[in-house]
Amino acid sequence: MLKKEILFEGNEKLIFxxxxxxxxxxxxxxxxxxxxxxxxAVLRGKGVYANRxxxxxxxxxxxxxxxxxxxxxxxxxxxxxxxxxIIPIEFIVRNRIAGSLAVRLGxxxxxxxxxxxxxxxxxxxxxxxxFIHDDHALALGLATEDExxxxxxxxxxxxxxxxxxxxxxxxxxxxxxxxxxxxxxxGSIIISxxxxxxxxxxxxxxxxxxxxxxxxxxxxxxxxxxxxxxxxRIAKVLENK
Ligand code: 5GP
Numbered sequence: 001m002l003k004k005e006i007l008f009e010g011n012e013k014l015i016f017x018x019x020x021x022x023x024x025x026x027x028x029x030x031x032x033x034x035x036x037x038x039x040x041a042v043l044r045g046k047g048v049y050a051n052r053x054x055x056x057x058x059x060x061x062x063x064x065x066x067x068x069x070x071x072x073x074x075x076x077x078x079x080x081x082x083x084x085x086i087i088p089i090e091f092i093v094r095n096r097i098a099g100s101l102a103v104r105l106g107x108x109x110x111x112x113x114x115x116x117x118x119x120x121x122x123x124x125x126x127x128x129x130x131f132i133h134d135d136h137a138l139a140l141g142l143a144t145e146d147e148x149x150x151x152x153x154x155x156x157x158x159x160x161x162x163x164x165x166x167x168x169x170x171x172x173x174x175x176x177x178x179x180x181x182x183x184x185x186x187g188s189i190i191i192s193x194x195x196x197x198x199x200x201x202x203x204x205x206x207x208x209x210x211x212x213x214x215x216x217x218x219x220x221x222x223x224x225x226x227x228x229x230x231x232x233r234i235a236k237v238l239e240n241k
Contacts (some may be wrong), residue, residue, distance in 0.1 A: 001018045001019065001020065001025065001074065001080055002018060002019045002163070003016045003017075003018060003025050004016060004017040004019065005017050005157060005231050006016060007024065011029075011031055011033045011037065011040070012028065012029050012031050012033060012047075012050075012198065013026055013027060013028055013029060013194075014026070014027040014029065015027075021042075021083070021184075022082060022083050022183075022184050022185040023071065023080055023081065023083060024080075024081055024082075024083050025074060025078050025079070025080055025081070025103035026046035026078065026079055026081050026194075027077055027078050028045055028046075028048070028050045028051040028054075028077045028078070028219060029077075030042050030044055030045065030046050030047045030181060030196070031043075031046075032046055032198075032213070032216045032223065034077050034213065034217045035217070037120045039202070039216075039217070041216070042222050043216070043224050044222050045224040045225065045227075045228075046209045046223065046227060047076075047077040047178075047223075048076050048077055048229050049196075049197075049224065049230070050196040050197065050198055050227065051073070051076070051079060051196075051230050052073075052231050053079065053195075053196045053197065053227065053230055053231050053234065054070070054079070054194040054195055054196045055070060055073050055079055056231070056234050056235065057162060057165075057195045057196075057234070058070030058191070058194075058195060058240065060161065060162075060165060060238070061158055061161065061162075061191060061195075064157075064161055066158050066191065067154075067188060067189075067190040068190055068191040068192070069081040069082045069084055069181065069183070069190055069191065069192045069203075070187035071089070071192075077178065080217055081192075082183050082184070082185060082192075083184045083185075083188065084181025084182060084183055084184060084190065084192040084232065085181055085182040085184060086123075086179075086181050086192070086204065087141065087142060087143055087147070087151075087180050087181055087182065087189075087192075088122060088123040088124065088142060089120050089121070089122060089123060089132070089137060089142055089151070089180070089182070090120065090121040090123050090129065090177050090178070090179055091118060091119075091120055091151060091152075091155045091177070091178045091179070092117065092118070092120075092121065092175060092176070092177050092178075093116060093117075093118050093155050093158075093159045093173060093175060093176055093178065094117040094118070094119070094174070094175040095098050095116055095119070095159070095163065095173060096103070096111060096112050096113070096172075096174045096175065097109075097110070097111040097112075097113060098111075098174050098175055099175065099201065099202055099214075101117070101119075101175075106167075107126050110174065110203075110208070111165055116156070116159065116229055117130060118155060118156070119139065120132050120133060120134075122137075122142070123179070124134070134148050134227075140170040140178070143206070146151070147182075147189055150163055150189045151180045151189060152178070154178075154189065154191060155178050158191065158195075159176070160172070162176070162200075165234065165237060166202060166205075166234075167205065169234050169236065169237045170203070170204065170205050170206065170231060170233060171202050171203065171204060171211065171230070171231075172203045172204075173200060173201075173202055174200070174201035174202065174203055175200060175201045176195065176199055176200030176201070177193075177199045177200070178191055178193070178195070178199075179191070179192055179193035180192055197211065197212035197213050197226070197227050197230055198212075198213050198229075199224070200212060201213075201214060202230060204228050211226045211227075211230055212226075212228065212230075
């Protein structure tokens with residue numbers, strides 16, 4: 001698929017138009033950012049593994065009836081995706097209380113509750129992504145009731161499926177951010193952002209070692225090696241399916 005002009009340049013990604021108006025190519029850079037851009041580094045190879053892991057997981061979701069934007073890998077750092085109209089809501093699904101929620105609730109980082117917590121944030125940098133729930137989303141016209149119901153359902157199913165997959169790979173999915181959009185080809189709701197160690201927390205199931213972007217946030221080292229380890233563990237599970 002022929003790559004055309006840049007539609008969007010973010011800190012960690014580039015989005016290119018293609019010859020097909022309903023498809024884009026997403027390019028994963030080697031840049032790592034944290035704390036709203038206060039911390040930034042170039043980590044050689046990070047884009048390769050974020051691209052590969054995202055492709056693995058989005059393909060698993062597609063194969064299990066959870067529609068995503070992913071179509072196919074087109075290069076080491078690139079994948080072909082369905083074009084979407086963005087729905088500016090971040091869904092954060094949490095299997096443990098970690099990160100910002102642990103700080104907010106005053107519990108230890110990684111606290112296990114046995115409950116899945118789903119939070120929604122209005123994706124607006126100027127407002128610092130405020131927390132919202134369905135009534136706010138409806139009042140702001142961000143999505144319809146049916147679309148919200150569908151996004152909640154897909155978030156729950158994606159979390160269950162990825163928890164099971166990660167467990168088979170000896171890892172525990174602690175939390176993750178999901179974003180959705182309306183596919184421009186048929187208007188349906190699909191998962192429309194990467195799912196990678198940049199957007200989830202993933203621990204080694206036995207040792208609770210952090211394998212995800214917390215390695216960068218907390219200066220734990222070996223970020224790219226850890227992303228490669230995640231990729232290889234998932235690949236092994238998928239090969240033995
Ligand atoms: P927290 O609320 O602890 O900052 O994040 C919860 C989970 O959502 C983590 O796995 C984190 O990586 C992901 N997440 C939350 N906000 C963002 C964001 O703006 N960008 C990315 N890439 N991930 C986020």
